Amino acid sequence: MARITGLEVQDIRFPTSRELDGSDAMNPDPDYSAAYVVLRTDDGPSGYGFTFTIGRGNDVQAAAIHALEPLVAGREVPEDATALAALSATLVGDSQLRWLGPEKGVAHMAVGAVVNAAWDLAARRAERPLWRFLAEMSPEQIAGLIDFRYLSDALTERDAVDILRAAEPGKAERIEKLLARGYPAYTTTPGWLGYSDAKLVRLAKQAVTDGFDMIKLKVGASLDDDLRRMRLAREAVGDGVRVAVDANQRWDVGAAIEWMTALAPFDPYWIEEPTSPDDVLGHAAIANALAPIKVATGEHVQNRVIFKQLLQANAISVLQLDASRVGGVNENVAILLLAAKFGVPVCPHAGGVGLCELVRHLAMFDYVAVSGSDTDRAVEWVDHLHEHFTDPALVRDGRYVTPTAPGFSAQMRDGTLTRFRFPDGPEWRQA
Amino acid sequence: MARITGLEVQDIRFPTSRELDGSDAMNPDPDYSAAYVVLRTDDGPSGYGFTFTIGRGNDVQAAAIHALEPLVAGREVPEDATALAALSATLVGDSQLRWLGPEKGVAHMAVGAVVNAAWDLAARRAERPLWRFLAEMSPEQIAGLIDFRYLSDALTERDAVDILRAAEPGKAERIEKLLARGYPAYTTTPGWLGYSDAKLVRLAKQAVTDGFDMIKLKVGASLDDDLRRMRLAREAVGDGVRVAVDANQRWDVGAAIEWMTALAPFDPYWIEEPTSPDDVLGHAAIANALAPIKVATGEHVQNRVIFKQLLQANAISVLQLDASRVGGVNENVAILLLAAKFGVPVCPHAGGVGLCELVRHLAMFDYVAVSGSDTDRAVEWVDHLHEHFTDPALVRDGRYVTPTAPGFSAQMRDGTLTRFRFPDGPEWRQA
Numbered sequence: 001m002a003r004i005t006g007l008e009v010q011d012i013r014f015p016t017s018r019e020l021d022g023s024d025a026m027n028p029d030p031d032y033s034a035a036y037v038v039l040r041t042d043d044g045p046s047g048y049g050f051t052f053t054i055g056r057g058n059d060v061q062a063a064a065i066h067a068l069e070p071l072v073a074g075r076e077v078p079e080d081a082t083a084l085a086a087l088s089a090t091l092v093g094d095s096q097l098r099w100l101g102p103e104k105g106v107a108h109m110a111v112g113a114v115v116n117a118a119w120d121l122a123a124r125r126a127e128r129p130l131w132r133f134l135a136e137m138s139p140e141q142i143a144g145l146i147d148f149r150y151l152s153d154a155l156t157e158r159d160a161v162d163i164l165r166a167a168e169p170g171k172a173e174r175i176e177k178l179l180a181r182g183y184p185a186y187t188t189t190p191g192w193l194g195y196s197d198a199k200l201v202r203l204a205k206q207a208v209t210d211g212f213d214m215i216k217l218k219v220g221a222s223l224d225d226d227l228r229r230m231r232l233a234r235e236a237v238g239d240g241v242r243v244a245v246d247a248n249q250r251w252d253v254g255a256a257i258e259w260m261t262a263l264a265p266f267d268p269y270w271i272e273e274p275t276s277p278d279d280v281l282g283h284a285a286i287a288n289a290l291a292p293i294k295v296a297t298g299e300h301v302q303n304r305v306i307f308k309q310l311l312q313a314n315a316i317s318v319l320q321l322d323a324s325r326v327g328g329v330n331e332n333v334a335i336l337l338l339a340a341k342f343g344v345p346v347c348p349h350a351g352g353v354g355l356c357e358l359v360r361h362l363a364m365f366d367y368v369a370v371s372g373s374d375t376d377r378a379v380e381w382v383d384h385l386h387e388h389f390t391d392p393a394l395v396r397d398g399r400y401v402t403p404t405a406p407g408f409s410a411q412m413r414d415g416t417l418t419r420f421r422f423p424d425g426p427e428w429r430q431a
Numbered sequence: 432m433a434r435i436t437g438l439e440v441q442d443i444r445f446p447t448s449r450e451l452d453g454s455d456a457m458n459p460d461p462d463y464s465a466a467y468v469v470l471r472t473d474d475g476p477s478g479y480g481f482t483f484t485i486g487r488g489n490d491v492q493a494a495a496i497h498a499l500e501p502l503v504a505g506r507e508v509p510e511d512a513t514a515l516a517a518l519s520a521t522l523v524g525d526s527q528l529r530w531l532g533p534e535k536g537v538a539h540m541a542v543g544a545v546v547n548a549a550w551d552l553a554a555r556r557a558e559r560p561l562w563r564f565l566a567e568m569s570p571e572q573i574a575g576l577i578d579f580r581y582l583s584d585a586l587t588e589r590d591a592v593d594i595l596r597a598a599e600p601g602k603a604e605r606i607e608k609l610l611a612r613g614y615p616a617y618t619t620t621p622g623w624l625g626y627s628d629a630k631l632v633r634l635a636k637q638a639v640t641d642g643f644d645m646i647k648l649k650v651g652a653s654l655d656d657d658l659r660r661m662r663l664a665r666e667a668v669g670d671g672v673r674v675a676v677d678a679n680q681r682w683d684v685g686a687a688i689e690w691m692t693a694l695a696p697f698d699p700y701w702i703e704e705p706t707s708p709d710d711v712l713g714h715a716a717i718a719n720a721l722a723p724i725k726v727a728t729g730e731h732v733q734n735r736v737i738f739k740q741l742l743q744a745n746a747i748s749v750l751q752l753d754a755s756r757v758g759g760v761n762e763n764v765a766i767l768l769l770a771a772k773f774g775v776p777v778c779p780h781a782g783g784v785g786l787c788e789l790v791r792h793l794a795m796f797d798y799v800a801v802s803g804s805d806t807d808r809a810v811e812w813v814d815h816l817h818e819h820f821t822d823p824a825l826v827r828d829g830r831y832v833t834p835t836a837p838g839f840s841a842q843m844r845d846g847t848l849t850r851f852r853f854p855d856g857p858e859w860r861q862a
Contacts, residue, residue, distance in 0.1 A: 026529070027529075027530070029526060030527065030530075053531060054526075054527050054530045055527035055530075056498065056527035056528050057495075057498055057527060057531045059494070059498065060494050060498050060531065060538070063490070064488075064537065067487065067490065067491050095459055095460060095485075096458075096460075096462065096486035096488060097487050098458075099458070099461075099484050099485045099486075099488070100491065100492065100536060101536055102707075102731060103707075103709075104535050104536045105532055105536015105537050105538060105539070106491070106495065106531050106536050106537035106538055107491070107536060107537055109531075148683075149683065149707075150683060150710060151683070152683040152684070153683060153684040153713060249533070252579075252580065252583045252584060253584040254583060254584060276533075276580075276736045277533070278581075278734065278740075279736050280711055280712070280740060281711070281740045281743055282740075285584065300533060302536075302709070303709065305707045305709040305710050306709055309710065309711060309713075313712065
């Protein structure tokens with residue numbers, strides 16, 4: 001019987017602000033970072049997880065992860081659904097740490113990093129990629145992973161089991177399809193706000209050549225610039241390719257409606273993060289005013305309670321879960337089931353550091369075992385920083401290649417951990 | 432021209448779990464704590480602030496406050512509304528730290544501690560208690576303190592100025608009244624869940640003798656216990672005294688409605704925190720089902736965006752702002768103005784460590800300069816830990832005595848800081 005012996009945390013930062021990769025209307029100069037956690041055991045592989053941040057404060061996030069060590073050190077390594085549910089409940093439910101959220105922000109993201117590391121560990125021991133480890137559980141086991149507190153007015157355990165049972169027919173065929181053809185992707189690579197018009201056009205055309213049928217542009221800093229960039233992008237990709245736009249929370253409700261009405265002639269597919277991620281009623285007002293343009297959000301949605309309300313209020317027609325914002329795999333399973341209950345497609349947020357690596361597993365699990373569909377679904381793809389991972393995400397012909405290595409793909413390469421450690425790794429000592 | 436030279440943070444914890452003071456349905460064993468911050472200057476007094484937590488994780492909160500030092504060290508000491516608005520905007524708006532919230536949880540509470548310390552500093556230099564320092568600003572200056580981002584669909588700067596102007600007549604008389612008679616209080620001292628029936632009855636009767644016309648009971652762990660305790664409390668205080676109840680987020684929507692329907696015969700004045708503080712639509716459903724029982728929440732409401740929606744959705748009829756949960760005085764001014772716009776009375780959350788000391792200033796500012804009324808308003812009072820503050824809150828005949836010492840009353844005594852420092856102060860070394 002293996003035990004978790006301890007938890008190590010590292011502050012890893014990449015100097016992405018030097019090239020304006022990742023620049024948008026609210027985040028002009030991010031240094032993509034990870035508060036990186038390793039769960040050590042006394043027998044067998046370690047488990048890996050992280051919280052993605054954009055630079056300053058990554059040390060605070062690391063401290064919050066470190067504060068969870070007493071709750072995991074000495075525990076049996078969780079190997080099955082019951083043990084993984086118990087671990088998540090222990091971490092989310094600590095009666096004193098709970099005050100720091102509850103279930104939001106730094107404290108909750110720390111829980112998510114450790115829960116994800118535990119899932120990585122369990123999937124490695126089961127010798128399964130995470131998406132398959134999850135998909136092979138029974139409906140009752142999967143529903144048992146979820147904390148239904150605050151959900152029962154929208155989703156009960158019985159609802160969850162019913163949804164999962166309804167998805168059982170065809171599971172084996174969908175696994176075969178996934179392994180053969182992968183899962184749809186869309187690309188944000190052309191659209192960063194800091195890129196020149198020429199670079200935008202070049203990358204947009206390249207995206208179509210590379211097989212993508214959807215790209216995304218950052219908007220929200222200047223309407224004149226956005227009108228010009230949207231026109232350039234639309235001309236570059238043609239009418240058959242979807243162009244989504246992303247305001248990164250820049251607007252109030254009224255401004256979102258006005259700005260998007262001005263961009264409407266270029267047929268934007270969705271408007272992402274038009275306003276505060278906390279503003280359920282605001283998103284509902286925006287969605288109502290802008291239909292048929294879809295409203296999407298999720299990368300900053302703090303937990304299942306806000307997602308529940310966004311769905312109840314018809315405030316979003318695309319749900320963008322994030323692997324490292326909420327309390328880890330268990331809460332993301334709840335979010336996938338909420339989306340299925342309300343019939344809203346999930347298009348996970350990715351990019352950053354390692355988010356593509358993680359969320360592909362969740363989307364593929366959704367396809368196999370929850371929604372049973374990939375229609376109107378796609379995982380975001382940003383082609384940077386993958387070289388730092390031991391099981392990097394890969395996109396071919398506009399589709400994510402299905403991962404087959406055991407685990408959750410969160411492990412970084414040893415050389416990366418040495419080189420980008422903040423503030424004393426060589427990459428930062430030089431700067 | 433004085434400058435802030437640096438920021439010091441200390442992890443201060445009180446072993447309150449030993450006596451079950453503060454025990455409720457979600458927080459069975461809190462050790463009331465403060466991540467305590469001192470802003471040092473090169474000329475004149477220091478400024479004091481803190482985030483209240485309940486034990487574990489107070490070190491994480493301290494780390495988050497420490498991460499803000501580069502944003503304040505070297506700045507001119509803010510002395511007026513413009514400088515205090517600029518400081519708040521700098522702290523809330525840091526483009527990398529923002530990712531850790533945005534504007535919620537550990538990162539946002541850290542901003543609140545530093546902003547409050549800056550207000551303490553400014554009020555000390557102006558030789559005014561904070562409530563008066565604020566109330567003596569012009570409507571335009573007060574409105575200028577607020578970040579209206581994400582608020583404009585409910586409250587514009589123009590709305591704020593109009594509300595503040597409407598409150599100008601009678602300001603001087605209200606200041607005189609406050610100084611002569613203080614501000615209404617209610618007491619939670621009798622109602623902790625860990626107390627015996629005999630202690631509950633004794634303390635409830637004592638509360639009436641002490642001049643309170645409202646008490647509050649913790650509920651939500653056992654319906655049988657709650658029915659018995661509510662009956663005992665009602666018998667102890669009689670029909671003329673209001674008895675509010677507080678579930679500390681224990682229930683889902685359906686459970687809240689059922690449980691409170693069972694308690695309704697004992698005439699509860701409000702139900703506080705029936706469910707998740709994030710659940711705007713859930714609170715609206717509960718309020719709709721339980722009227723005329725009032726629904727109250729706020730101590731865990733993360734920011735002005737959630738308060739805005741609670742008001743827009745008619746989800747609360749009592750707003751319980753908290754001095755150390757949101758981004759400090761500036762955001763609480765926004766919250767007071769939102770409440771005034773929607774005509775909802777503010778009854779601040781207190782207790783904990785130092786919350787009574789702080790929120791009395793905000794309630795008194797509201798009375799003098801915003802709502803202009805103390806009808807249906809009262810500040811929570813819990814009679815413990817006040818001896819640790821240099822300007823302790825005081826209640827007499829059921830009313831808060833109006834503070835007159837300069838500042839925001841956040842400073843702790845030197846002996847307290849030595850004795851209760853975690854983990855190396857004598858109180859913790861012994862344990």
